[in-house]
Amino acid sequence: MTGKTSRGRVFWRNAILVLLLALIGVAVWSWRDFSRFGNTPLHVSAQGESIDIGRGSSFKEIVRQLRSQQLSGASPLYWRLLAMQMRAAGKLHAGEYATPVGITPRQLLANMAAGKVLQRNFTIVDGWTFRDVLAALAKAEKLKHDTAGLDDAAIMQKIGATGEQPEGRFLPESYAYVKGDSDLDILKRAHVAMAKMLDQLWPGRDKDLPLATPYDALILASIVEKETGRADERAKIAGVFVRRLEDHMLLQTDPTVIYGMGDSYQGKIHKVDLTTDTPYNTYTRPGLPPTPIAMPGKPAIMAALHPEPGTALYFVARGDGTHVFADTLDQQSRNVACYQLKHCGND
Template sequence: MSPRKKHGRAFGRGLSVLILLALAAMVAYGWWDFSRFSRTPLHVTQVGQSIDVGKGSSLRDVVGQLREQGLDAHHPLYWRALAEQMRVAGKLHAGEYAIVAGMTPRDMLNNMAAGKVLQRNFTIVDGWSFRDVRQALARADKLKQDVAGLDDAAIMAKLGAPGETPEGRFLPETYAYVKGDSDLDVLRRAYAAMSKTVDVLWAQRDKDLPLATPYDALILASIVEKETGRADERPRIAGVFIRRLQLHMLLQTDPTVIYGMGESYAGNIRRADLTTDTPYNTYTRAGLPPTPIAMPGRPAIEAALHPAQGKELYFVARGDGSHVFSSTLDEHNRNVACYQLKRCP
């Protein structure tokens, strides 16, 4: 063999080795880059970012949304390869997904494969009126508005409770919802939660209470809720009202008067308001008002059904959120003079 042929073969073998080495280097780099991609957090630029995966969306559609939001700029092939590696390709659920700081592509695909959609919370606050609830629902983010054009009676009919008044019927609690849920869905859950709570607590009530029905307990609990936010005072205040009912005394509680005034209430209650008769004026009408006046929380319901024992028939606000209790009218008048008229001896 001539030196020229030997040199040509040696060159060919060297070139093949170089090509193989180059290919190996490219594969190694590609694998390293792919691994880095799967572990690198998405480029989250603001709090509260999310991605909405519609029904029938492809992985390419998802990547397109990520690019539009500036969260990712990798080639769709990387996402496809990662989905295949994780065995979730074709298994991604529709829905809205949160994108949070530190989340990697692997994390996101895991969430989509598991259907861990973004949940938001709606809280009904103890003591809210149904009007407060409706206003808060109207402001809730990503919650479908199905009750906006309905009056209260129509809403209750939609909930399967025609003829019921909505006041007091929804349990103060935090309810999770996802995009696509409606305000009616939240109300339905809150209504069911209150019904179940009242049924359970009513079955465990003290004996000989002057409350004929679970609804009576709900009405009384709503008054207790509006009278105090202090846990230690709820049973005492409930006890005052229970004894007044037993003695056929007027309840004489300002929150019911205020509720009966409706939108005419301007922040102050006057003597004339106490003598102006409405169905909710417990200074002019005996017994409980016709409906609850707010949404009572579970502690207020428990207090109404397990009132504190004693002889107290009166209480007056100190001005610091607490109350002074008394058993006689003379003592009560002295407390009123001291704590409300600032005429303490």
């Protein structure tokens, strides 16, 4: 009996040992598999994907959404354990989160716990008109389009600028936004940014400019913006317009005529257009037009406030993006013949 009892004890001891080793092996494997899960990139098929977590979503619903978007096939238990390990359980914020190629479950949960929602950028381009801005806003993804159906006056009222004309009032810059933001939010921020910049730059303007108000500077800057995109020419062109204003000469700038033509402009300006009077036709009306004709960037505003001194009163496009300047009408006529009519020299 003693021998059998001893052998039985050895058997059970060995069986328990094997079972313990097996359990340890399973635990080690499970831990390694869990650790691998947390640091293995999600199944992102293309750049630019995101996951949108609705307000009030439970953790179970979040994991279900991850699985339904095929970002992860891992067990919900793994997600729960990872959230507990990171002390993120119950702290995940609603919102839209980026899932770029290479992001891991650990990184995604960290972003959700920190509320690092996906930000997009809307850029107002130097030289855009207000119509251009509205058209671009209408195409912006994940942005509420609250300006739809509103006229210019209503839009300006909504952003707290009642009575202002919108043209030129919005600073060309990139503005970050998140899902659920309104196009009115972006317009308000851009409007405040432009007003702030003008307030900062106006006091440091050159002395004796023929500009009575910051709004006059904005109008002139918008003309400079539409006349040239070259940094080395902005102040020169601003100088020409400033001298023409000082000498009570007509500005005679095509971009203002084009702006005044509105929808009738089809890509070309004709002689009849230069003689057809509108509030923006600087060939028929003296001084600055009544409003800006585009959104000027800071460089154009700086040029308007600090024009380059000189004697030139005219300029004409060379056709390569640059301009040639002239002091007299005779010089200008020769330059026009050469660079626009292609009759240079004795030809």
